[in-house]
Amino acid sequence: MNGLAQSDSAYLQQHAHNPVQWWPWSAESLEAAAAEGQWLLVSIGYSACHWCHVMEREIFEDAECAAYMNAHFRNIKVDREERPDVDQAYMAAALALSGQGGWPLNVVCLPDGRPIWASTYLPKDRWLSALAKLVEIRDHHADVPGPYAQKLVDALEGAALPASADGLTAWAPEAWPWTEDAPAWDPDHGGLRGAPKFPLPALWSSLHRLPPKTPYAAAQAHSVKTLRAIFHSGSYDTLRGGLFRYSTDAAWHVPHFEKMAYDNGLWLRWAAQIFSMSSDATDRRAFEATANWLLREMQRSDGLFCAALDADTDGKEGASYVWTEAELEAALGSPRSAEALNLLRTQGPTWEGSHVLHWHPLEGRPSEAWTSLLDALRPAALARPLPFRDDKSVHAWNAWIGVGLLEGALHIPAWKESALGAAEAHMAQFGPVEGRCAHVSYSGKPAQGWAFLDDLAGSLALCMAAAQLSLDPRWITRSEALLAYADEHHWDGHAYLYAAKTQPEPAFLAQYDWEDDVLPSAQAQLARALIYVGHLRTNPGMLERAKDLVARAAHVAASPAQSMSWWSLVPSLAPGTEHLLLPASYSHPVRIPAHWWLWGPAEAEVPPFGQVCHESACTLAFETESSLHAYLQSL
Known part of the structure; x- marks a missing residue:
């Protein structure tokens, strides 16, 4: 066994028996590398990552690869869900170096942690060739890596805290970047054009915080179309419930089959918003099918929610969700299975010899025959074995599930008790407890680590949603406490740092999280909380800081997919806002x-x-x- 054997992380435990001499990201391993002048090979992933599993089988379990890595590098494994600050810093470097990112993320660094090379998955021959070239540079061109790394770090630091000349003018309605029928939209299938194709519930749910009028109404109509297209497609688990991480094609047909807590929490929020406007039964089902799945299969006994379900079952991607002809025959019998096959073939081709349950977006609402097929298959689906479940609970992700349940319960009161129970369980674990907000919780153990800014952002959103559902002012008091905590641990005089100033073994680069991604921008969520609490508790200083943050974020305004949570704040900054x-x-x-x-x-x-x-x-x-x-x- 290597240096990962004592880790709580499921991802690190998956690598604990590799012949690679892995070390965790810790003071001991980093200080030893610096003292010995060893270059670092930092490999970052997560437990539900399909390509992480592939690279482990092909590279990290291979004796030749392991021997070369052990001979030339200090090899460090990082669970990106435990240390998102390290992941974000090295992902920024990877994008700057190659224009490509993803997981597993592999970065070669100088002994002090400054990166000089990065890649995602590589097959064995390319992996060994790349490492050999790096070793040759280290051994024969020692004057090159240091200046090269410093030039990269200087560029990344300059981009982390930009100074914007546009300020609030960048957010004027006439600067709205999405006109009707925007080129970025996929008019046939919903969402944004291209593949792979991510659902982006953070983007669409933020959009519905803007007034439903010009210039925003066309984008909001496209959001409704997108949610309904995904809900009936292969990118949503229509039998068990739950959103898959992304689609490998433009039509939402074949997903990457992992399910992430954050996606599903933000999906709840998105579906609840659309149902509140439409009162459509489909939109209610999009909320309730997901909520029921989360409570049935993802909630721990302490009330927190697990981080993820793997894409693979018994080493085969999607095995818990796709159907061979033989499996359809076993589940439905004849002649029903023949009818099912005919119906499935009208919706798209098979994937690796199996059928994905997919209703094509161009078909409109599903037919009665399709609904009947799903009802007939559901008992067999619920009896299937599930992929590996990562039982850790991540502060931010758990918070967004709570937010989704709370906001849904505003419009579907039957969910009120479950939603408030989830909110109380969240705050009991993630704090502040004894002066510290924690980042991650493993079953049966106290929550650990220092919260990151997206953790605090999620908890603030949860407190605001709980205040509205319960009308209990103690949730506003909790919001004030979280904002005070953020001031103490994250505010640097310009903006909120992503990692706490007290974070042990910090990343080589300080981050601020200006842009929306799969989670809304944490910086924008802090600004939202400042506006909310500033109004309800009459605190002009909070409102002024929020306005300053929105002005500083002007550099992202022209990219809606990266800035929608900022755009959603702009109407609340107008003078006389009530x-x-x-x-x-x-x-x-x-x-x-x-x-x-x-x-x-x-x-x-x-x-x-x-x-x-x-x-x-x-x-x-x-x-x-x-x-x-x-x-x-x-x-």
């Missing part, structure tokens, strides 16, 4: 438009149906429910 305070005694369903989020529980006594305020004063007071509803309908 917020609504409701009394804790208000027990009726609060039918508030999805785009209007500045409302919550009052700390002091207010009229029986609430009161409208802005930064400096309160104005409208609602003495009747009809007057409140009339105001909400005017928004």
